[in-house]
Amino acid sequence: MGRGTASPASWGLGDGQAIPWEYAPAPESRDIVSLRARYGLFVGGKEIAPRGGQWFTTIDPATEEPLAEVARAGVEDVEHAVGVARRAFRRTWGEMPGRERAKYLFRIARILQERSREFAVLETLDGGKPIKESRDVDVPLAAAHFWYYAGWADKLEYAFPGRDPRPLGVAAQVIPWNFPLLMLAWKIAPALAAGNTVILKPASSTPLSALLFADVCRQADLPPGVVNIVTGPGEIGLALVKHPDIDKVAFTGSTAVGKTIGRAVAGTDKALTLELGGKAANIIFEDAALDQAIEGVVNGIFFNQGEVCCAGSRLLVQESIAGPLIERLKDRLSTLRVGDPLDKNTDVGAINNAAQLAKIEELVEIGVEEGADIYQPACDLPARGFFVRPTLFTNVAQSSRIAQEEIFGPVLSVLTFRTPEEAIEKANNTPYGLSAGVWTEKGSRILSMVKRLRAGVVWANTFNRFDPTSPFGGYKESGYGREGGLQGMLAYLDLGERH
């Protein structure tokens, strides 16, 4: 936000006052989305009812109102889907020339662009994220992923010179609820470009954009069985990855579930990639450009309500500037607009589901009990729906649970450091290693921090940037394998070890 030289050093809002101005409502119309009462499974190019006859309800987390009923897949449905995907791999997709596969992927990218507003509204309805984020980030990036990987489909021999890249076969892909469509794109686009067929299991609280994507596949005339979508609880995802006819497993989600999946495929020859949790440090040195750094910190932890695996949930501030920086940060928190995700002004929307809200609230209580100082702006929360105030903790001990555990919510813990060595020590002192941020105007310091931070993505003087050409993934317990870029193709190819 623009802060001219005339603006005061502080608005004095940091003591919990409400912002002294109002925003007129700017609701995005939900009319563009026509929801059906029920959505079946998408298998073999057709919508089918679950064999067990069971359905579950997906709700709008901002209102707790039901949106639609969705099929609850059973083991027989998984069995059927794997068989269909295997046949599609053998008979059509695995044999199709790359240039033809590419054209299907380009079609999908175009259709996502054409129907972008519809997807944005649906993503916000089902997931609770602010419409400005689904509109400006999730949907355009999803389309861009298909666009980027489309072009690789017929150029694999240039991607890996001297190798004989071949698809792995049938991929089981299990994705989380924080970026439903974007994670679908991260999974499906490279898999299809490489010549695999897929069975995707979206999260049970956010199945709708994946089911609308099924319609995109039909519009694109994608051969039946190349993309299959099965919906249901986590145990269905587990049944899917355990199926003996799966060649490749890709999972994005929590480290705990990632380990369950790792055990489920242990000792098999299934290829596995995991994109798991994080506890990123956002490190601000005293010479940083503070206006930009504060915006970066806010974006780092409040983007998507902090429900981001790479969220900058630990702020490490050099001690000399900690006091003024925290005051300005409190000011900035007070201006965040929390509420209706469909309002175009909203900065922080609804928490995705009740269980996640309970977990965030529990960890906030633990932070208070452990002796950290809490700050929350005095914003009004809607009477219904899963909302939580943006939360800042200061005086946080390195050993505190709020500094160690992934909260996956809009909760920032502030710690301080004196030297770069101390910053590195604290930043790396976690089992995770997904991302990190560094803020300083000194280029050589950026590069030395980049070298020493054990994290898969380092944002320097920025945070939470994503691009289909840019590989993303973690060190240590944040998982293995990369998504995005040339490196992201490797997760779906056999370069010769298996044939």
Add this chain to the structure above:
Amino acid sequence: MARAVPTRPPTSPSPQVDRIPVRKTYKLYVGGQFPRSESGRSYVVRAADGTPLANAVRASRKDLRDAIRSARGAFAGWDGKTAMNRGQVLYRAAELMEGRRDQFEAEVAAAEGIGATAAREQVDRSIDRWVWYAGWADKITQVLGTVNPVAASYFDFTFPEPTGVVGIVAPESSSLLGLVSRVAPAVVGGNCIVVLASESRPLAAVTLSEVIATSDVPAGVINILTGLRRELVPILASHMDVNAIDTWGVPFEMRVAVEEAAIENVKRVARPPMVDADRFDWLDDRRAQRPEWIAALLEMKTVWHPIGV
């Protein structure tokens, strides 16, 4: 040393021989030192024909933990060397292997039950393979790294870094060439390693550790243990300060348990092909030396920075 000491111990001094050979004690290699096991245990190593060859050290849980601690301690220094320097240090080890060809040949021939010519080929190819990997030290970054044309005003690049401490369960049957083929790609990328040598054929691995010790490879970068896989592999697989595990030498029936233990701290797993890991043709350069094996133990780091004034 004018001549390598023959490893196959003479059954009895023959009438023509006028001196008694000095036999070698085969020890562990941990942190640049050659300790015996703190446990004081050993086991008999036999030639392919059943002849006893030596008492090898039967490393304990504590020996293994010590080795992992040494590897972790050496990591920052090894990772911090320039790529060219790492390549030169590893090349130097090949120079020293060359001088021990006779000794390696005798050990490989006895362990694997093959003739002198076949053993010589195994040794020569081991040295050549080590040289091949040493040359990758300052090239793998350029082959695997990228500058990423993101659709916004940022400079964005990706480059590989070592994953950290790697536990290697060396192939059981190929006592030198298989060992070198797994060790070299792990260390050239900047990792520090703890190797469990072939249980039944460990002597060439111990001799390799003597080569390493007299080369410029810093202490702790390569640690080599001998012992029983059923005792040591579960400890290696479940150790929380090991970042990756190479399971080529893990007995087939232990694979599920090893990978279940490995996921507890999300270790990277370098797996052999499911079928016939024991019959893998280590002489086939096309299959048995590949940059992908370096890459399997590397992390890709992506960096973003705004482009502005």
